Amino acid sequence: MHEGRWGAFVGGELLLHAVTEGGAGESLYGNFPGATAILRSDHNATGRSAVDELIGVIGGSGFYEFFDDPRTVTPDTPYGAPSGPITIGEVAGREVAFLPRHGVHHEYPPHKVNHRANLWALRSVGVRQVFAPCAVGSLRPTLGPGTVVIPDQLVDRTSGRPQTFFDTGGVHVEFADPYCPALRRAALQPGTEDGGVMVVVEGPRFSTRAESQWFAAQGWSLVNMTGHPEAVLARELEVCYAAIALVTDLDAGIDAGSGVRAVDVFAEFARNIGPLKDLVRVAIAAAPTERDCACAQVHDGVQLPITLP
Ligand SMILES: [Zn+2]
Numbered sequence: 001m002h003e004g005r006w007g008a009f010v011g012g013e014l015l016l017h018a019v020t021e022g023g024a025g026e027s028l029y030g031n032f033p034g035a036t037a038i039l040r041s042d043h044n045a046t047g048r049s050a051v052d053e054l055i056g057v058i059g060g061s062g063f064y065e066f067f068d069d070p071r072t073v074t075p076d077t078p079y080g081a082p083s084g085p086i087t088i089g090e091v092a093g094r095e096v097a098f099l100p101r102h103g104v105h106h107e108y109p110p111h112k113v114n115h116r117a118n119l120w121a122l123r124s125v126g127v128r129q130v131f132a133p134c135a136v137g138s139l140r141p142t143l144g145p146g147t148v149v150i151p152d153q154l155v156d157r158t159s160g161r162p163q164t165f166f167d168t169g170g171v172h173v174e175f176a177d178p179y180c181p182a183l184r185r186a187a188l189q190p191g192t193e194d195g196g197v198m199v200v201v202e203g204p205r206f207s208t209r210a211e212s213q214w215f216a217a218q219g220w221s222l223v224n225m226t227g228h229p230e231a232v233l234a235r236e237l238e239v240c241y242a243a244i245a246l247v248t249d250l251d252a253g254i255d256a257g258s259g260v261r262a263v264d265v266f267a268e269f270a271r272n273i274g275p276l277k278d279l280v281r282v283a284i285a286a287a288p289t290e291r292d293c294a295c296a297q298v299h300d301g302v303q304l305p306i307t308l309p
Pocket residue numbers: 180181182183239240241291293294295296
């Protein structure tokens with residue numbers, strides 16, 4: 001048993017499951033956009049989606065150590081290649097697929113991450129629930145470095161990022177509450193902060209002091225560069241999604257010093273990666289094995305212009 005900062009993990013050994021790689025492109029990756037108009041749904045007659053499905057984790061490369069002897073798959077997608085190979089293994093009795101958001105060698109800065117390919121690739125290998133650990137700046141002095149927040153809202157301040165799979169047709173997903181309530185509950189462990197607004201900026205630069213003060217004045221809690229469009233793309237794919245935000249610094253608006261420096265952010269993230277991984281393990285163990293949230297039924301009755309993978 002491993003004692004983590006946010007609770008105990010009693011998952012035992014990390015076991016590997018063989019996952020068949022490849023297969024026909026169409027069956028594994030879905031049809032290309034615009035190919036077919038169909039009615040589809042994942043869930044069965046009871047309204048529930050059986051979770052013989054994988055849990056995805058999109059995070060920093062430190063999460064590779066989830067698995068002792070990982071198996072990797074490298075799916076292509078209609079949107080290009082994901083940020084890196086998907087590593088698959090077992091955690092707490094659930095099959096887990098990890099994708100490094102910024103690439104294996106952190107080669108993709110926030111504004112260059114191919115979020116569409118990442119989410120599409122994860123769904124194509126069977127992922128239906130995603131935990132998304134991420135680094136954030138704090139807009140509140142009470143949320144100091146090392147704090148983990150499970151946000152309940154986001155504000156999009158990005159620009160120029162493809163943020164939908166539906167470039168044709170009239171598909172408009174419901175997004176009032178951007179995070180899956182069931183996965184949020186699973187991630188809310190002792191020591192984590194429940195709720196808060198995460199504003200997502202374009203980057204790669206950090207915010208000016210005035211921008212940061214403006215964000216804080218709105219009552220928002222956190223600032224980040226990757227939380228959008230990740231969350232909405234998951235919603236469009238009927239995939240449950242919850243962010244797990246690790247505070248690495250106080251943002252410029254509330255830090256009286258010289259502002260945020262990337263080297264400090266990375267150092268703080270590295271200091272906390274162990275406990276953060278422990279928390280994600282606990283969240284995986286606590287994730288529901290049947291989906292009865294609305295995430296699985298986003299497109300019920302909607303004629304989609306593309307086939308989801
Ligand atoms: Zn859900």
